[in-house]
Amino acid sequence: MEKSARPRTALNECVKVVVRCRPLSEKEKNEGYDEVVKVWPERGAVQVYNPKGQDKLFTYDAAYDCTADTQTIYDEMVRPLVASVLDGFNGCVFAYGQTGTGKTHTMEGTPDHEGVIPRTFRHIWAHIENTASPDVTHLVSCSYVELYLEDVRDLLAKDCKKLTIRGQELNGFYIPEMTSIVCKSAAEMVRVMRAGNRNRAAGRTDMNEHSSRSHAVFLVTVETAHRATNRIRDSKLTRILQDSLGGNSKTIMIANIGPASYNYDETITTLRYAHRAKAIKNKPIRNEDPKDAKLREYQAEIERLRMLIEQR
Ligand code: ADP
Numbered sequence: 001m002e003k004s005a006r007p008r009t010a011l012n013e014c015v016k017v018v019v020r021c022r023p024l025s026e027k028e029k030n031e032g033y034d035e036v037v038k039v040w041p042e043r044g045a046v047q048v049y050n051p052k053g054q055d056k057l058f059t060y061d062a063a064y065d066c067t068a069d070t071q072t073i074y075d076e077m078v079r080p081l082v083a084s085v086l087d088g089f090n091g092c093v094f095a096y097g098q099t100g101t102g103k104t105h106t107m108e109g110t111p112d113h114e115g116v117i118p119r120t121f122r123h124i125w126a127h128i129e130n131t132a133s134p135d136v137t138h139l140v141s142c143s144y145v146e147l148y149l150e151d152v153r154d155l156l157a158k159d160c161k162k163l164t165i166r167g168q169e170l171n172g173f174y175i176p177e178m179t180s181i182v183c184k185s186a187a188e189m190v191r192v193m194r195a196g197n198r199n200r201a202a203g204r205t206d207m208n209e210h211s212s213r214s215h216a217v218f219l220v221t222v223e224t225a226h227r228a229t230n231r232i233r234d235s236k237l238t239r240i241l242q243d244s245l246g247g248n249s250k251t252i253m254i255a256n257i258g259p260a261s262y263n264y265d266e267t268i269t270t271l272r273y274a275h276r277a278k279a280i281k282n283k284p285i286r287n288e289d290p291k292d293a294k295l296r297e298y299q300a301e302i303e304r305l306r307m308l309i310e311q312r
Helices: 026-030 070-086 103-107 116-130 186-201 207-213 261-277 290-311
Strands: 016-021 037-040 045-048 056-059 062-064 091-096 136-148 151-154 166-168 172-174 181-183 214-226 250-257
Touching: 016 037, 016 070, 016 261, 037 062, 045 261, 056 261, 062 070, 070 091, 070 103, 070 116, 070 250, 091 103, 091 261, 103 116, 103 250, 116 136, 116 186, 116 214, 136 186, 181 186, 186 214, 207 214, 250 261
Parallel strands: 016 062, 016 250, 091 250
Antiparallel strands: 037 045, 045 056, 136 151, 136 181, 136 214, 166 172
């Protein structure tokens, strides 16, 4: 039995905001662009030199310069969030920023520089292997959707069929027809992600134009069943992210920026938006079967009574 009952009451928790500035590309160097961004990792601060006026300084939960690798960002920021998800909370990590600033690099990465998503897959399966017991079973399933203008498309379905979002703000939104693929390993989840990416790119003649207006959302559901009880996790982008922005989720936003002078305006816009996002308050609560909640209440009551007896 647990020593103390964990509260089910939601505590306000702000969205964690992280800024990552990529290095100047070879092309930018060759074209002679100056760097206008200076990151102060130890202060979580980003300074942008303004050639026409005062420098701008913003502070965040963390700020990473071009020397930071995704492993560090994962370990310092994302790992605790995924651990919470494995403990029954909702979690969301999303990348934000101008095209070409490192969202794909951060989230998907490459086989040599794994991004946050494949690292999350490995983390989930390491947890499953570490907690394996005859009393516990896990079910991991994945969905992948793309939002393009007002359409939601299923990236794991034939012909990327259009989907409808149902539900309402009060009780949450859901997508009834969304494909959900059960996976048995991290490698399988990567294969599902790649298949979705291929569908996302298929038939797009102007990928640049398309990707600047489209958002891809990869959803992972981890269900954990205990032998005696069942503990389960149960504009359109905002709807899908409803729980993640001001709802029942712990959320990290990674704002990506480029360092070059010609990015100045976009960089300031991204940093301002990321700064505002720091004020979004979530109320994460552990998702659990109502029976489990009752059990926790009884455990807390037993613990309270036991302490009363011990104090006599
Ligand atoms: P986005 O998805 O935001 O459009 P990308 O992730 O495709 O941008 O990044 C654009 C380019 O910059 C890619 O060639 C990528 O490899 C490179 N890049 C992005 N971030 C970094 C980084 N932190 N370190 C090294 N290269 C990076």
